[in-house]
Amino acid sequence: xxxxxxxxxxxxxxxxxxxxxxxxxxxxxxxxxxxxxxxxxxxxxxxxxxxxxxxxxxxxxxxxxxxxxxxxxxxxxxxxxxxxxxxxxxxxxxxxxxxxxxxxxxxxxxxxxxxxxxxxxxxxxxxxxxxxxxxxxxxxxxxxxxxxxxxxxxxxxxxxxxxxxxxxxxxxxxxxxxxxxxxxxxxxxxxxxxxxxxxxxxxxxxxxxxxxxxxxxxxxxxxxxxxxxxxxxxxxxxxxxxxxxxxxxxxxxxxxxxxxxxxxxxxxxxxxxxxxxxxxxxxxxxxxxxxxxxxxxxxxxxxxxxxxxxxxxxxxxxxxxxxxxxxxxxxxxxxxxxxxxxxxxxxxxxxxxxxxxxxxxxxxxxxxxxxxxxxxxxxxxxxxxxxxxxxxxxxxxxxxxxxxxxxxxxxxxxxxxxxxxxxxxxxxxxxxxxxxxxxxxxxxxxxxxxxxxxxxxxxx
Ligand code: ADP
Ligand code: MG
Numbered sequence: 001x002x003x004x005x006x007x008x009x010x011x012x013x014x015x016x017x018x019x020x021x022x023x024x025x026x027x028x029x030x031x032x033x034x035x036x037x038x039x040x041x042x043x044x045x046x047x048x049x050x051x052x053x054x055x056x057x058x059x060x061x062x063x064x065x066x067x068x069x070x071x072x073x074x075x076x077x078x079x080x081x082x083x084x085x086x087x088x089x090x091x092x093x094x095x096x097x098x099x100x101x102x103x104x105x106x107x108x109x110x111x112x113x114x115x116x117x118x119x120x121x122x123x124x125x126x127x128x129x130x131x132x133x134x135x136x137x138x139x140x141x142x143x144x145x146x147x148x149x150x151x152x153x154x155x156x157x158x159x160x161x162x163x164x165x166x167x168x169x170x171x172x173x174x175x176x177x178x179x180x181x182x183x184x185x186x187x188x189x190x191x192x193x194x195x196x197x198x199x200x201x202x203x204x205x206x207x208x209x210x211x212x213x214x215x216x217x218x219x220x221x222x223x224x225x226x227x228x229x230x231x232x233x234x235x236x237x238x239x240x241x242x243x244x245x246x247x248x249x250x251x252x253x254x255x256x257x258x259x260x261x262x263x264x265x266x267x268x269x270x271x272x273x274x275x276x277x278x279x280x281x282x283x284x285x286x287x288x289x290x291x292x293x294x295x296x297x298x299x300x301x302x303x304x305x306x307x308x309x310x311x312x313x314x315x316x317x318x319x320x321x322x323x324x325x326x327x328x329x330x331x332x333x334x335x336x337x338x339x340x341x342x343x344x345x346x347x348x349x350x351x352x353x354x355x356x357x358x359x360x361x362x363x364x365x366x367x368x369x370x371x372x373x374x375x376x377x378x379x380x381x382x383x384x385x386x387x388x389x390x391x392x393x394x395x396x397x398x399x400x401x402x403x404x405x406x407x408x409x410x411x412x413x414x415x416x417x418x419x420x421x422x423x424x425x426x427x428x429x430x431x432x433x434x435x436x437x438x439x440x441x442x443x444x445x446x447x448x449x450x451x452x453x454x455x456x457x458x459x460x
Pocket of ligand 2: 172173174227228
């Protein structure tokens, strides 16, 4: 097998080609977060962020993708999909510099996994979609929004630093970019960086003896927008660098805006002098959106897709998807892509199929053990009594393990009760089954298809 880097380069070229051949929502939903994993011996391995995407690519885009790969490498290649779990990607990112680039930074992950290229340092990497105009205001975020616009109107004078915190996908990065756009349009030079980028640049500067350059560049900023400060926790060296950068900007009356996934008081392991600096300005949070706001968001985002979303579909989504805005958006994109691929109009029925996976997680408790047993048995065509019994041929054993896995994952049963439901199996047996299925599910396309099909049946 050739090294990852070549696979990465080939895949970038393939993605470029595919971008011209599929619609933008399809691209965004299915292809954007894929990576080229390995290439050689007539085989090209593509990494997908989750089983659902891997499955869709395999079932619906296989020939399109393999043709495109062939165009790029100018020879016949067998294409294979594998799941790269986001956990692993995140661990790789946290592991720091010693990894040979597989996921050298979160930025690479966010920008569609171009592993070997570093983001241009200090470049204003603002997402053009993240503007104040596109930001929907509701009860849960009105304070954060008001503070962000006040800071954009008069940077450095009102709330300094501004500290925004919330759970994931609730609009912190969006607000930070919106501030950046507004200031840049007025001729100021904001610097936006994720704390991870900041850390990497700082450590690199130390290694190369260029900390003065590092400080000078940051000090030249009119405004510093630093995303996800929690990344700095426990990194003493970076805290030092941050503290000095922050102080010199602050002393010079420059605005600093910081986001975090938790409140300042929970940023334990942050040096006291750093956390008291952060808490000294204005601290605002963003809560999860209420139903009314979820409807507003869905209406706005649905209009942006250019597709017709009937009201009952939006109601259905607003009621069921409520973790965060990113999830709402992701589901809309997925539905649009699903409708396009299957050439069907958007309806509640289609939505149930398109987002079965994510409905499942939000409805976990509602799946009864009996329904799981029925669904597994009917899928594998075996009798419930056989499933609960002692037979150990390959097929029965597989069905039983899948049942154990689903009883745990989707019905939230304890190991013990899952064992009991299956005719009194020992809890260690259940545990082994769950470990086995969850470790195989990523690599084994057949098993993945089995589980997805059963879950689709359960979602109906
Ligand atoms: P965070 O940084 O808090 O994890 P993001 O800013 O990345 O969240 O937001 C996730 C997605 O949801 C983005 O695509 C963003 O545009 C969108 N989003 C979040 N809040 C809003 C909002 N109030 N109005 C419109 N879009 C939003
Ligand atoms: Mg963010």
